[in-house]
Amino acid sequence: MKQFEMRLARGFTLLEMLVVLVIIGLIASLVGPRLFSRVDTSKVQVADTQTRLLRGAIETFRLEVGRLPTAEEGLSVLYAAPADDRARARWHGPYLDEKVPADPWGNPYQYAIPGRDGMPFAIYSYGADGKAGGEGNDADVGFLPPGQ
Template sequence: MSVSTNSRGFSLLEMLVVLVIIGLIASLVGPRLFSRVDTSKVQVADTQARMLRGAVETYRLEVGRLPTAGEGLQVLYVRPSDERAAARWRGPYLDEPVPTDPWGNPYQYSIPGRDSMPFALFSLGADGVRGGEGNDADVGFLPPQ
């Protein structure tokens, strides 16, 4: 068995050229991918707000009233302390505790909502403060302005 002495590997310079090319491609493609991630977070927040709205409406049908601002959305998963409401509560109305929005912030719940909606239920968006535009805009069923 003879060993060939003609085999050669990649030189350091060839490896560096390949790494530079990969870096250039990543710098062109990366920003587009990250902008898609932000857009998908807005869509997830909207979907979660709609799911929470359905749970609030079911709670209202069974208990006979909306959750109070003091009870908040937690009452969708945990039996209310109010005896009258607890007697009619058929929850939990969510499979898991109330989720946070895609940016890790709690969903906001208040009474009343905008445009004759009885309640507001929304995410504060990427910036975590009221208002904003684009990915920073509030998402969901908004409160009166």
């Protein structure tokens, strides 16, 4: 009768697993803060890009309808026809593929008339803090109203 050899499969010891976890933790602690700071910077860039796209949609609305959206209509008129019959007849929207997006921090974009430096309107985000003003990631982003 043949004897069967039993081979024991060698696995990782608990100590080896702990060493690997410590090394992964050290790498994550070095790389993590750099990645998170880039996330904040990218949100500012996304807000800037979105305000530029919204500005283009507002300009297209103005060309077709013959006026800017009123403060009461706000940005919703870029997606849904205005209530005014005269404006509705000239409206060829929607001027956005979807409803007006929230800014990267989940807050609505602001629209005001007039804008700063001779701009006829302002379209902007309050930034990460959701409040007017601020510095760094909390700074307002976009085409700002007078006084900001």
